[in-house]
Amino acid sequence: MRLTDEQKYVIREILRFSKDEIRLGGRAGCGKTTVIKHLIELLPNFAVCAYTGKAANVLRRKGVAAKTIHSLIYKAYTDEENKVYFSLAPSLEFDGVIVDEASMVSEGIYRDLKSFGKPLIFVGDHGQLEPVGDKFNLMAEPDYRLETIHRNAGEIAHFAEYIRQGYKPSSWEIRNGVGRKIKFLPRNTHREMVAEVDQTICAYNKTRAELNAFVRRSLGRNSGPVSGDRVMCLRNDSYAGLFNGMQGVVGDIYDNDIMSFESDEYAYTVAFDRNVFGQVKYEFEHSRESPMPFDYCYAVTCHKCVHPDTMVETNQGFLPIKDVSPTGIISTPEGGCEYKNFVSNPPLPCVRVVCKDGYEITMTEDHKAEFWDGFSFSQTLAGDLKEGDILRVKIGSTLDVANLFRFPPHPPKDVRERRYRIPEELTEDLAEFLGLMVADGTIFKRGFRLLKRHEDVIERFKFLCESLFGANPYQVRIGKTKGYEVSSTFITRWLSSLGGMSPKAKDVPDCVLRSPLRIQNKFLMGLFEDGSVNTKGNKVDHIEFVSVSPALRHKVKNMLLRSGVVSCSYSCEDKIYIYGDFCEEFRKNIGFVSSFKNKKMELDKSGSRYKIPLSESEVMVLKGHLSKFDYNNCKSRKFITRKCAKKVLDFIGDKMKYHYVAIQKIEKLICETMCVEVPKVNKFHQNGFPFGNCQGSEYDSVLVLEQKCDLWDHRRWAYTAASRAKEKLFWCEG
Structure with missing residues (x-):
């Protein structure tokens, strides 16, 4: 094919690029595979790999010798009990690696590749829904x-x-005519197609469970999993070589x-949890010792939102x-990004996740979250989180308001009413006054x-009045x-009229929330x-x-x-506590009105009570940076205190950005949810948690069931679903 x-x-610039990592983004039909083929000709000792076996097969059909990432960089070993486990290969016999489907690469796999x-040359679709993570969303900011x-890109891409x-x-079809690869089905006629396509995408967990049950009944399978069933793994286990969302077939x-599970060129023998199959809301054990949870995957869901007060x-x-x-x-792990398409959804099943220090978030059960799995922060569904899982919240501000909040005119209610001067905008002095009043x-x-x-303090109040x-x-x-x-x-x-000062409804006035960070800090001071x-x-x-x-x-x-101060609260108390080093952050960034309290804040601060999780490999790297005592503590506990981390800040700096x-507690409830679409990165900070959506895999044929629901990212969701199909796409309104 002739290059555009x-x-x-792009090829010329990639070959000139001096960095050891390049990211190339391209939408469906823009010729990413063509670029990969030409790069391999120019870089013959580079390996090509993809996140899933399906994507690797697509590349092979197009003449590119590709493997899965798993088969390229991990090797199978046998332990003392003759069980197979996977570990990182000791070396890589290539000059470099080209990674397709890069938008699906997790933080842990990225580290292993590095x-x-x-x-490394990462190639992916920057228009699809991308995975949750911190700076490891590889397609958020492509270099090229x-x-x-292309005009000949194909009907599905267009x-x-x-x-x-x-x-x-x-x-x-009205605009472009009837095609060969896209078929629009009459409303509610999708059931007979579910078993015929590689993947069905729907909006609700209830629909997903019903469709999976319908397909299995039509195949004469009414009990538990049997040979030939299409199933999906629901939990990460890097030791076993399995990950959440991994699809395959029961052997x-x-x-x-115990079953054999065949996926992406490998066969796994694994103990499974029979009770999880067919559940609308997944409930299972998360420990490595417990059986692996699987479910049927003839149909999968795709929609995630959060509570209105997030x-x-x-x-x-x-x-x-x-x-x-x-x-x-809106603030995202990649900085401030444009958002649009604000929507409000009807009541849905949700989970309220309350953490040890009082940080919490309420979200739909299939909202994409991330938790520490002992090696890195891994993706999981909100409904799959469990008590004891470690989450992280962003410390500090990413985005600020440019201008002061301006108030509308305040006319007198009565001609006899004496008129005083009313501020036109929310200044630092007024914010301090409002803080004192609240x-x-x-x-x-x-x-x-x-x-x-x-x-x-009262003299300061008099001056402000x-x-x-x-x-x-x-x-x-x-x-x-x-x-x-x-x-x-x-x-x-x-x-x-400003709100928040009523004795029975104390709150932060809306004008304060709409003000720059320095104004909010003055409010907190008061x-x-x-x-x-x-x-x-x-x-x-x-x-x-x-x-x-x-x-x-x-x-x-x-x-x-947001002001860089971590706090702690308990559900049984009406208090907020600030401990250790964060007392000093409070003193520097906020402070008190009273000289008495500010004087007390000049005393030394107690040691930090907060810790940062580390993997075994990270602890080993830290060995040369810590004293023997600190190193042994980190090695045995798999944590490092924030105070100790400051000694190795350059190495562990990214981890210090989070708490x-x-x-501590997970509750189920039904509530309304709201969200926005963030086209650039499709994730954002929600109560400080960097959560969001993730894309699906690539299939020859896809059935999209477009149900009537106010998906906050519906357009992007639909784009992702459509671009997952390579040969045939069926579209049906449910």
Whole structure:
């Protein structure tokens, strides 16, 4: 095939590239395989591999000698009990590696590929749904892109691009005529096709379970798994060479629920959990010693969303996702990215995941999450998380608001009402004032007041009332507590309109959430005057904040995290605690109004109580960076304290960007969910958790069941589903 100018440019630039890693993105039909074929001719001692056996077979059919990543870099060994296990090969006899389907490569596999020290060329579709992760989303920022779809690319590739551009799939034949590779089925006539195609994609777990059961009944299979069943692994086990989402075929079934599982050129003998097959909501043990969970995979699902109160960082502010605008910029592990297509979904089965330090997230059961598997952060479904799993939340701010929040005019309600000066925008002084009011202020019908023990705090409040509103506060005393009060229905109405200051509904005012980080920090400074600095042994042990409002505590925890401060809370208490090194971060980034508390914060801080998980290989690398005592601690516990990590910050710097928390409790509930589409990376920070969607594999024939549901990433979901088909695509409205 003759190369296009775009392909020639990409090949020329790749050959000139001096880095040891190159990422090439290209949409379906843009000629990625053609580029790979020409690169192999120019780089004859480079190996070619793909994430799945299906993708490797596609490359082989097109004349490229390709293997799976697994067969290229891992070797099978036999242990003392004559069981087969997989481990990284000692060396790689190639000058470099070209990796297709790179958008599916996980963090752990990426590290293993890098460990050989060979040049790597990653190739993938940057338009499809990409895997969850931190900086290991390989197709988030390709070095080069193939954007032009070839005229001879094929009907399915053009149809996928048609969907991606926002057109309705049903209008395809009207505009382009009836084709050979795409067939539109009459509504609700999909059942007879499920067993005939390589993969069916639907929207609901209930539909997935019903379709799998229907196919097996039509095949005369009414009991448990039998030889020939198509099944999918539901848990990661790198030791056994299995991973979540890995599909294959059942070979033989043996006694004691042991089966042979054939997938991507390998046959595995594995103990399986019979009770998991056919479940709508998966429930199984996650330990390596427990049987491996599998399910039938004639049909699979694809939709994920989060609770409306989930906090997200946008260019409009740090907001609950229910309050974001339809389009804008949102914080992702790759920085600020454009989002669009805000949607609200009907009530769905969800899980509420509460972590040890009080960080939590509520999401649909099939939302893509990531957890520490002992080697790296691996993908899993939200419904498959279990108590004790380690998650991570982002520390610090990725995205900030550019301008101060501006208030609308505040007209008088009564001609007799005295008008005071009302701020036009939310300044640092006003944010501090609002923090004090939410913490300890009282609003009543004809005015407002603040009572505090510390003289400098109430004098600061008086100054703020004078400078912000031009008011003349007068001193009041209730018992032994002094303060200042302002009598003004005009100012009181305005403060009440901001929200968050009602005694029975304390919360962070919306205007604060829509303000820059420095403004939010000033609000927190005022708010934490309701807190205390606690010492132990002439050292600062912790900072404590009390509020009976769960909504306020939820937002404050996430605001602190965004300011670089990790906090801790317990479900049985109304308190937020800040410990160790993060007390110093609080002092530097936020601080207190009262000189008394700021003076106490100058004391030394207690040691860190927080840890970072490490794999065995990472511990070995750290050996030369740590004392013998610290190294032995890391080796035995598979953790390193944040204080110790600072000694090797250059090596472990990426890990320091996150806080690591174990799941303490998981609850099931039904609730509405909301989300947005992030076309560039298709993931974003949700209550600090870097969660999102992942794509599927590649199949000769695909049936897409387009059910009526408000999928937040429906267009991208449909594009991914369509581009998974190589030879035949069936499209049916359910």
